Amino acid sequence: MTANLATVPTTGIQLSGLTKSFRTPQGPVHAVRGIDVSIAPGETVALLGPNGAGKSTTIDMLLGLLPPDSGTVTVFGMSSADAIRAGAIGGMLQTGGVIQYLSVRELITMVASLYPNPLDVDEVIELTRIGDLADRKTTKLSGGQTQRLRFAIGLVSNPDLLVLDEPTVAMDVESRRDFWATMRTFTSSGKTVVFATHYLDEADAYADRIILMANGRIVADGAATEIKATVGLRTIRATLPRPDLVALSALSALPGVTNVDARGEAVILNCSDSDSALRAFLPAFPAARDIEVTGAGLEEAFMQLTTGQQLTTGQAAGAEEARQ
Ligand SMILES: Nc1ncnc2c1ncn2[C@@H]1O[C@H](COP(=O)(O)OP(=O)(O)OP(=O)(O)O)[C@@H](O)[C@H]1O
Ligand SMILES: [Mg+2]
Known part of the structure; x- marks a missing residue:
């Protein structure tokens, strides 16, 4: 044919x-x-x-x-x-x-x-x-x-x-x-x-x-x-009084949360599914205030995926050659 x-x-x-x-x-x-x-x-x-x-x-x-x-x-x-x-x-x-x-x-x-x-x-x-x-x-x-x-x-x-x-x-x-x-x-x-x-x-x-x-x-x-969804389509920011390690690990375990970052009392949750994350977050952390949900753009997704590649997958050989 x-x-x-x-x-x-x-x-x-x-x-x-x-x-x-x-x-x-x-x-x-x-x-x-x-x-x-x-x-x-x-x-x-x-x-x-x-x-x-x-x-x-x-x-x-x-x-x-x-x-x-x-x-x-x-x-x-x-x-x-x-x-x-x-x-x-x-x-x-x-x-x-x-x-x-x-x-x-x-x-x-x-x-x-x-x-x-x-x-x-x-x-x-x-x-x-x-x-x-x-x-x-x-x-x-x-x-x-x-x-x-x-x-x-x-x-x-x-x-x-x-x-x-x-x-x-x-x-x-x-x-x-x-x-x-x-x-x-x-x-x-x-x-x-x-x-x-x-x-x-x-x-x-x-x-x-x-x-x-x-x-x-x-x-x-x-x-x-x-x-966009792969890298956290949305970010939830909130103020949480004295977030300790237990709180941070509980935040990481929330459904739809891909990454947790804390600076003082400000916590930032990167979410693949911010709706599920927020539904679980509020009852688990009733003291949270100043809650904000924002969307990530493709640019942010691009930066995170392309720069995160060597860090997250830990390809030692790749990182080595990238330095050459
Ligand atoms: N003929 C070649 N000889 C040696 N190294 C090369 C050659 N062609 C490409 N490379 C290297 O291979 C890698 C990939 O290059 P490539 O041109 O495919 O990238 P690219 O994604 O198209 O980049 P750009 O956005 O700059 O066009 C780079 O590190 C480049 O320096
Ligand atoms: Mg090219």
Whole structure:
């Protein structure tokens, strides 16, 4: 059976046990330390994480540009190389230039000619809003305009999977908005998108699912709301007269409480379920006053998960290498 690219594929993307290290004069850098991801067709997935988390390395392996040290990549039932040959994957990388001395239209037309089932070049130019630049040489574009051209190049093969490494990094606010509007058009037809980003708001607004990476590992994977819940969606603050160790351990044992912090008489409960926590807290601590419940944002979740990774899981080797 051959892949019918006109229809939405039924099998998705599997990354199984992926690892990748780089040799450097200072010793090995373990960029990706064992990643398992399964993405369903039609999902829009954000790879989120701080600098050096392993996002680009993962994307390069997904695109077949970098061979993994171990593990496998399957894209719609094919290897990355076969999927790319079939025109099933479009990519927009973080680094690398565009071919010089051609006009924008010439370059897009050339790329389109390499694929079996391309989109109409004019349609792509319109979709990516580069009509006014179509006759300009690719060397004469600004950073944000080059990003739009790269997006057009990624789209023109009419891929089922679009992989984007920090697609909006050089774009101004308006271009970012345009970019995501175009992306919505693309995903509404059942296409799959994987994009790396530092922008929490982008991941929150445009992804169905966020895979949070830190130090070469996945530290959270789920909808933005689930990720917020993993780290304590809400915080309860209260004043408690003379909280002793017994009180603190009773607070830790309350349902829905993930962490307890006390500064003098002020206690702070991080909660995965603040409703249950509050219901149990009030009868157990009737002397509590000045009670406040506040929500945590995705930013807080992100910081806690990415910085807490080495501390909470105590990966001595990871912490050691991170110091190098
Ligand atoms: N070719 C390479 N040689 C040596 N080390 C590398 C190479 N490519 C990546 N690394 C290292 O691997 C780790 C992961 O890098 P990667 O580019 O995947 O991170 P990232 O999450 O994309 O970061 P950023 O947000 O800065 O783009 C980093 O420590 C980086 O320095
Ligand atoms: Mg990167």
